[in-house]
Amino acid sequence: MLRRTFLGLGGALLAASALGGWTLGRGAGQAPLLLSARNDADGRHYAVGYRLDGSRQFAVAVAERCHDVVPHPTLPLALFVGRRPSRESYLIDTRDGRLLQTLASPADRHFYGHAVFHRGGEWLYSTENDTRDPGRGVIGVWRLDGERLLRSEELSSHGIGPHQLLWMPDGETLVVANGGIRTEADSREAMNLDAMEPSLVLLRRDGTLLSKEQLPARMNSVRHLAVASDGTVVSGQQYEGDPQDAVPLVAIKRPGQPFQAFPLDEAQRLAMHQYTASVAIHSELRLLAITAPRGNRLFIWDLDSGAVRLDEPLADCAGVAACAEGFVVSSGQSRCRLYDCREAKIRMQALELPAALWDNHLRLV
Amino acid sequence: MLRPALLSLAVLASLAGCSKSEPPKPKVEPFAAASAAATDGVLLPAYTRWTDSDRQLADSARAFCAGEQDLAAARQAYLAAHTAWAALQPLAVGPLSEGNLAWQVQFWPDKKNLVARQVGALLDKTPQLKQADLEKASVVVQGLTAYEYLLFDEGIDLADLEQKRRYCPLLLTIGSHQQALAAKVLAAWLGDQGLAKQLKNFPNGRYTEGREAVAELLRVQVGAIDGLKKKLGTPLSRGSKAQPQPYQAEAWRSGASLALIDASLASAEALWRGGAGQNQGQGMRSLLGKEQADLVTRIDAAYAETRQRIAALGQPLTALLADEAGRASLDELYDSLDRLHRLHEGELAKALGIQLGFNAHDGD
Numbered sequence: 102m103l104r105r106t107f108l109g110l111g112g113a114l115l116a117a118s119a120l121g122g123w124t125l126g127r128g129a130g131q132a133p134l135l136l137s138a139r140n141d142a143d144g145r146h147y148a149v150g151y152r153l154d155g156s157r158q159f160a161v162a163v164a165e166r167c168h169d170v171v172p173h174p175t176l177p178l179a180l181f182v183g184r185r186p187s188r189e190s191y192l193i194d195t196r197d198g199r200l201l202q203t204l205a206s207p208a209d210r211h212f213y214g215h216a217v218f219h220r221g222g223e224w225l226y227s228t229e230n231d232t233r234d235p236g237r238g239v240i241g242v243w244r245l246d247g248e249r250l251l252r253s254e255e256l257s258s259h260g261i262g263p264h265q266l267l268w269m270p271d272g273e274t275l276v277v278a279n280g281g282i283r284t285e286a287d288s289r290e291a292m293n294l295d296a297m298e299p300s301l302v303l304l305r306r307d308g309t310l311l312s313k314e315q316l317p318a319r320m321n322s323v324r325h326l327a328v329a330s331d332g333t334v335v336s337g338q339q340y341e342g343d344p345q346d347a348v349p350l351v352a353i354k355r356p357g358q359p360f361q362a363f364p365l366d367e368a369q370r371l372a373m374h375q376y377t378a379s380v381a382i383h384s385e386l387r388l389l390a391i392t393a394p395r396g397n398r399l400f401i402w403d404l405d406s407g408a409v410r411l412d413e414p415l416a417d418c419a420g421v422a423a424c425a426e427g428f429v430v431s432s433g434q435s436r437c438r439l440y441d442c443r444e445a446k447i448r449m450q451a452l453e454l455p456a457a458l459w460d461n462h463l464r465l466v
Numbered sequence: 467m468l469r470p471a472l473l474s475l476a477v478l479a480s481l482a483g484c485s486k487s488e489p490p491k492p493k494v495e496p497f498a499a500a501s502a503a504a505t506d507g508v509l510l511p512a513y514t515r516w517t518d519s520d521r522q523l524a525d526s527a528r529a530f531c532a533g534e535q536d537l538a539a540a541r542q543a544y545l546a547a548h549t550a551w552a553a554l555q556p557l558a559v560g561p562l563s564e565g566n567l568a569w570q571v572q573f574w575p576d577k578k579n580l581v582a583r584q585v586g587a588l589l590d591k592t593p594q595l596k597q598a599d600l601e602k603a604s605v606v607v608q609g610l611t612a613y614e615y616l617l618f619d620e621g622i623d624l625a626d627l628e629q630k631r632r633y634c635p636l637l638l639t640i641g642s643h644q645q646a647l648a649a650k651v652l653a654a655w656l657g658d659q660g661l662a663k664q665l666k667n668f669p670n671g672r673y674t675e676g677r678e679a680v681a682e683l684l685r686v687q688v689g690a691i692d693g694l695k696k697k698l699g700t701p702l703s704r705g706s707k708a709q710p711q712p713y714q715a716e717a718w719r720s721g722a723s724l725a726l727i728d729a730s731l732a733s734a735e736a737l738w739r740g741g742a743g744q745n746q747g748q749g750m751r752s753l754l755g756k757e758q759a760d761l762v763t764r765i766d767a768a769y770a771e772t773r774q775r776i777a778a779l780g781q782p783l784t785a786l787l788a789d790e791a792g793r794a795s796l797d798e799l800y801d802s803l804d805r806l807h808r809l810h811e812g813e814l815a816k817a818l819g820i821q822l823g824f825n826a827h828d829g830d
Contacts, residue, residue: 140824142816168830184830214830264830324830339829345569345605371565378829394825396564414564414672416682417823434685434823435678451674457681457821461829 134158134195136179137420137431138167138460148181150195153429153439153465155453159198165189168214169265169462173245174222179464180204180250182227183212186287190216190227192250195466201248209233210241211286214461215265218245219306220272225250226306228263228277235292236283238263240275240308256308260300261293264324269303270332274311277302278336280322294341299323301336301352301360314360318348325377329404330384332356335363337377337391350377351391363389364407372396372412379462383423386442390428392418399430401442411440411447420463431459496753498676502666503748504683507741509557510662512550512733513652519543519550520641520648523613527641531634537624540637541617545722547644548572548610552726556690556734559682560661561654566605570647573611574716575700580606581615585636595635600643611716613640618719681820684750684810687734688822691807694727698800701787710793712784721782728776735769750818758817765809772802 132153139149139160146166150158168184178201181191188211192202206212209232216227223245231237238258243250258266260279267276281299283292291297299322303311316323320342327335334354340346349362350373374395381390387404392415399418401411417434427442429452437452437459494502526543529535551571554562562568573581584606592599600608616622616633624630655661664672665679673679699705701715701723715723740749754762779786779795786792815822 142821345566368565376829378825392825394823394829395827397826398564414560416678416685417825419825432823433825434681434821436674438674449671451669456677457823459825461825 132156133424133429133465135422135429135431135437135454135463135465136170136172136181136195137463138170138181138184139455140166140458140460142458148191148193148198150198151454153424153452153454158195159193161191161193161198161200163189163191163200167191167460169216170464171216171218171225172464172466173218174220176222178248179466180216180218180225182214182216184214184461186211186230186284186289187214188212192248202250204243204250206241207252209286210239213262213264217266217268217275220268224253224306226256226266226275228258228266229255230262230284230286232286235285236261238277238279240266240277256304259302259304259310259313261298262322264322265326267326267328267334269328269334270330273306275304275306276326276328276334277304278323278326280324280339281319282322282341291341294320297322297341299338301334301354314354316349316352316360316362318342318346321348321350323352325380327380327382327389329382329387333382333404334360335380335382335389335404336360337380339377340375342375344375346375348375350375363402366409369400369409369412372398378419379421381421381423381428383427383442386427388423388427388442390421390423390430390440392421392430394418394433399440401428401440401447410442413449417457419459419461422463422465424465429463429465431463433457433459495676497680498666498668500748500750500753501673501676501679501683503740503745504737504750505662505665507743507745507748508733508736509559509665510655511741512553512557513655516547516550516554517648517652519547520644523547524641524645527634527637531630531638537617541720544610544613544617545720545725548614548717548720548722548726549729551610552729553733555693555730556687556737558690559665559686561651563686567647567651569605569609571609571644572716573606573609574697575714576606576611577714579713581611582619582621585612585615589632589636593632593635595639597639597642600636600639607636608640608643610640610644613637613644614717614720677820680750680753680818681822683737684815684818684820685822687737688807688810688815690730691734691803691810694730695800695803695807697723697727698783698796698803701783702793702796702800704797704800710787712787715783718784721784723783724776724779728773731769731773731776735773738765738769750814754817761809761813761817765806765814768802768806768809772799772806775799775802 135151139147147160148163149160165183165187167181169182171180177195179195183190188206190204210229213228218225225243227241229239229241231239238260240256240258242253244253258277262280262282263277264280265278279300281297297319300313300315302313322339323336325337336352338350340348351363353363354360373393376395378392378394389402389404391400397416399413399415418432420431427440431437434457436456437454439450441448523543526540530540664670668675701711717723738749740747
C-alpha cells in the first residue's frame with residue numbers, strides 16, 4: 102500500500118512538472134473534464150468525470166455498463182448511454198456526479214450505446230434496437246424537460262443495428278453508422294453474419310433519408326464515426342469475416358464524394374486485427390485518430406493527405422477525443438495519454454489520471 | 467483545484483515528509499527491474515533460440531534436398547523450430563503479435579485441412595516455385611504447418627525421388643522465409659529503438675512505466691495459457707458432446723502437440739520464476755511480498771502439477787484421444803491448465819495491481 106502511494110506521488114511530481122507546458126487557458130483555469138464509463142478492479146461499473154490534471158470530479162456507481170457519453174451543449178449534465186443490450190442510460194450532473202435520472206428504454210427497445218444532444222439542448226437522439234423485429238434500427242427522440250428526458254417519438258435509422266450517430270456541421274443532419282448486425286433482446290449474439298447489411302446513412306432531424314451508402318464487404322460492420330467541421334465523415338469498421346480477408350477498416354466520405362475506403366498502408370491494416378474502436382477528428386489540425394484495441398495500437402493520420410503521423414503500440418487502447426493540443430487517449434490496461442500534435446513530431450505525455458479500466462469511449466468538455 | 471506549481475510543492479513536501487519514516491527508495495523501481503530481468507533472462511534468449519532454430523531449419527531443407535541429410539534429421543530440425551516457436555507464445559509481445567506475422571509462422575487452427583489443398587494447388591500452378599512466389603502466396607503455405615505436412619503427411623513419400631523433386635522447392639522456400647522472418651523479428655527487438663530497450667528503460671513510446679511493461683508481459687502470458695486450453699480443448703471437443711477431433715490439434719501429423727504445449731508452459735513458468743543465470747529468481751514471483759506467500763506456493767504447485775501431468779502422459783495426443791482412459795487423463799490436464807490460467811488472470815493480476823484490460827475482447 103505504501104509503495105503504491107509512493108509511486109503515485111512520484112507520478113504526480115512528473116505530471117505536475119509537465120503541466121507547466123499546458124494551455125490551461127480556460128478562464129477559471131480548469132483543465133478539461135474527461136467523461137467516460139469505467140470499471141473498478143472487481144468489475145463494477147461507474148460513470149466518471151476527471152479533470153485532465155488528475156483531480157476527480159465524480160465517480161458514481163451505475164447498474165449497467167455504459168458506452169458513449171453525451172454532454173449537454175450548454176448545461177452541466179451528460180447522458181451516460183447504456184451499452185447494448187442495456188435498457189438503461191444515466192443522466193448525470195457533471196459538477197458532482199448526482200444521478201438526475203435513470204432513463205429506461207421503452208418496451209421492446211434497448212440502447213445501442215450511442216446518442217447525441219441537438220445543439221439547442223432540448224432534444225436527444227439515441228440509437229436503439231426494435232427487439233420485436235431484431236436489428237431494425239430505431240432512433241429514439243427524447244425531449245429534455247428540466248432535469249428529465251422524456252420519450253417523444255422515434256425515427257427509422259434506415260438500416261440494421263445502428264451504432265454511433267453524430268451531427269453533420271449544420272447541426273440538423275444526422276449521420277448514422279448502421280452496423281448491419283441483428284441481435285435479439287438481452288443478447289449480444291449476431292444472428293445474421295451470413296446476411297449483414299451495414300450502411301452509412303444521412304438523414305434529416307425529421308427522419309427524412311438523404312443518402313444511404315455501403316462498403317463492398319458485407320461482413321464489414323460500420324460502427325464508429327467522427328465528423329470534421331468541413332463535413333468530412335470518417336467511419337471505423339469491425340470485420341466479422343475471415344482474419345485473412347483484406348477489407349477497408351477505415352472509410353471516409355468527403356464533402357460531395359461517395360463513402361469509400363480511407364487508404365491504409367497494408368502494415369497498418371494488418372496491425373488492426375480486423376477491429377477498430379473509437380474514432381476522433383481534430384478539425385483545426387486536420388488529423389484523424391483511431392484506436393485498435395485488438396491490435397493494441399493507436400493511429401493518427403493527416404486527414405487530407407492520408408499520411409501516417411503516428412502508429413504506436415498502446416495496450417488495450419479505448420477512447421480517443423480531440424483536445425487543444427491534439428488527442429487524449431484512454432486504455433483498459435495502461436495509463437491515459439495526451440498526444441501533443443501541434444509540432445511535426447508528435448509528443449506523448451502520460452496523464453496523471455487513474456490507470457486502466459477505462460471503457461470504450463471518452464468525451465472532453 | 468491546485469495550480470501546477472502548488473501541486474508540485476505539495477508533492478515535494480509530502481515526499482520530504484515521507485523520507486524519515488519510510489525505507490529509502492530502491493535504485494530501480496521493482497516493476498521496471500522485473501521487466502528488465504525478464505527481457506535479458508527469458509525473452510531475448512527465447513527469441514535468439516527461435517532465430518537459431520529457423521536458421522538450422524533453412525540449412526536442413528537445403529541439405530535434405532541436396533541428398534546430404536536424411537528424413538529423420540530433417541524432421542528433427544522441424545521439431546526443433548516448432549518447439550522454439552511454441553516457447554515464444556507466452557513471450558509474444560511486440561512485433562510478433564503485430565500484423566499477421568504469427569499466421570506466417572503457423573496456420574492453426576486449420577479446420578478445413580486448407581494446408582493440404584493449398585500446398586497441392588500452389589505446386590500444381592507453380593512447379594518451379596521461387597522465393598518470390600512463396601512470398602506472394604497465402605500464409606497457409608508459408609509456415610511450419612505446411613512444412614510439417616510435407617515431412618509427415620501419410621500421402622507424401624519423400625523417399626520417392628519424383629515426390630521429393632515436387633516438394634523440395636516448397637521446403638526450401640519455407641525454410642528461407644522462416645529464417646528471414648525470425649531475423650526480422652529479432653532485429654526489431656535489438657538496437658536503439660528496439661523492444662528490448664523499451665522493456666528496460668522507462669518512459670518510452672510504448673510503456674510509460676515499468677508497471678505497464680509487466681502488465682503487457684502478464685497479459686500475453688495469460689493469453690498464451692488460455693490459448694493452450696484451446697489447443698487441448700479443440701481436439702477434445704471440450705464443452706460439447708461431439709466426438710474428439712484429433713485432426714483439429716496443432717502438429718497432429720508429427721505427434722508433437724503435447725510437447726509443444728509443454729514448451730509454451732516452460733516459457734510461461736520462466737516468466738513466473740525468472741530466467742537462468744544472472745536473472746535467477748527475478749520473475750514476476752519476486753514482485754509478490756511475504757503476505758502473498760500462499761499465492762506463490764499455489765502458482766508454483768500449479769506449474770509443477772501441470773507439467774508433471776504432461777510428462778506422465780507418455781503417448782501422443784491422437785493416441786490418447788482414441789480411448790476413454792486417455793481422454794480422461796487429457797481432461798485432467800485441461801483442468802490443470804484451467805486452474806493455472808485462472809490463478810494468473812485473477813489472483814496474480816490482482817496481487818500485482820495489474821489490470822489486464824477488456825476493450826480488446828469486450829468492445830462494441
